[in-house]
Amino acid sequence: MIARRLTWVLTAVVLAVAGYLATGIFTVAADEQAVVRRFGRVTARVGPGIHYRLPWPVDRVDVLKTTTVMKTGVGFQLPDGEAASVSGMELLTGDTNIISIAVAIQFVIANPAAYLFEVEAPAALIGRVAESVLTETVIGMPVDEVLTTGRPAIQERVKAGTQAILDRYMSGIQLTSASIMTITLDSAVAHAFQDVASAGADRENKINEARTYANNVLPKARGEAQSMVLAAQSYREQRVAEAVGNTSRFLELLAEYRKAPDITRSRLYLEAMEKILPKVKKYVVDTEQGRQPVNLRLNPARP
């Protein structure tokens, strides 16, 4: 009777102890890491797989997703699964303009032990620190730079600056990106800023118009110039050719004249007279006898 009761009690005790010890089994998924504390002191950091720790109250284990990229932000709330309402954080630029910027930040837990035990609410701290870095950055920049070319520099500085501070705080957080989501202006001035943009476009248009004009006018002028020069060239050639032509006849006559000067001279004279005299009214005057005109009747058409 006593022996049987003892057996029962023993069985119950063994089962209870086994059950108690079995609570020390835990698993870590592929994207997780676990930190084991024995009496509050960090003793192990374990990766994915099935593991054993001593049951409560000796060991405690915290499992964290370390490869999952998490999101937080500046200037907007990020409710899980909901489209974030982006309002932006109001900032003062270096030239005392007021703008609003929203920045989305992605991060991973690089050091689970530090993330768990060094800083209170580290995920919430990221946004606050990023806000301060953003403020420091934008307060040293003119508004035009912030709105146009400065965006990559701002993102870079927010990421690097926030990371440096989080490292100094030993938060165990690694930022993967900081990206500006929106830059907005107060409705009182938004229109004025838009007008500047369209004025810039107007300026470009005007300049392009002028370039088009130049591209139209100059080739025309060059064409005209070329044709002027070509015309002048052909004039020159024509003049020389004319001269050569005109003089070649003279040179032939001259050669003939050299051979027989008197004959050629007479021939030319008479040929000329032959051409001239038929057309004109003429009177032949005997110079020795007086001034009585002598009609030679050389022109029968005129009596």
Place this chain on the structure above:
Amino acid sequence: MTPLRRTLLLIAVALAGLAGWSSLVVIDATEFGVFTRFGRVVRVATAPGLWLKWPAPFERVVRVDRRLLTFMPAPAEYLSEDRKNLVVHSLVTWRTTDPVRYLATVAGRRVAQERLTDVVLAAVGNVIGSHPSSAVVSVDGRTSRVADVMRRILNEARPRILADYGIDLVDVRLRQLTLPEQNRANVFGRMQAERGKMAMKYRSEGEREFKKLVAAADRQKTRILAEAYREAERLKAEGDAQAMQVYADAFGRGPQFYKFTRTLNAYEKMLDGNTTIFLPADAEIFRILDGRPAGAGRR
């Protein structure tokens, strides 16, 4: 064993268990443990782990958070050296380094934050008030003077806080800087005016650039045409000169003969149907008539 003795034994075992349990303390990685014996601090557990103490009524343990803690004091308005109002939103991070002093002076987080707020805001006021606003708000951002200003605030407040409260003031950051509500309208007005000026500047620049480019194109066109004209005239003159040279060369071989033939040509052109000429009878053309019989066949 009488039932009474059994009960007493059970109570004794229970008490011993409680005492044993109460004499074991687990100090976590996130905290300090301060052991007090009737209120007097006897030991400080600065490392996490399992610690032993006397059971409950004799020794107690007070836990103090050793993590980096953060809070944001309410925004406060300050006047800079050049009388500009700035609203500073700050971010304070701190951590307890001397838990005994911490417990003795502030005893808890709420009071600690109140004390820190007082000291930090006073330091911010001092430093902002001794700088012109341009030390903070300036387009010369490469040097990041905000960081210097904040460092000065931190350096001013840090030693006092450490000595007084056993708290290490890790960082005071400028989380956000804004202007008082009543100044915002002014700023927006100025922004609008600046933009208006800029838009006008762009438009007039476009106009000016347009005129400049068009004028340059016109000038170039004129130059091209003028150069072409010069070249054309030069070519024509050259042609005339070469032609002249050809004539001079040719006619120079027989100047007398040239005079003769050219004169004949001139006669041909000069003398037409309206001309009446008187020919002397002894003109060369008649000279043959003198020595020959009439009707020689030439008209």
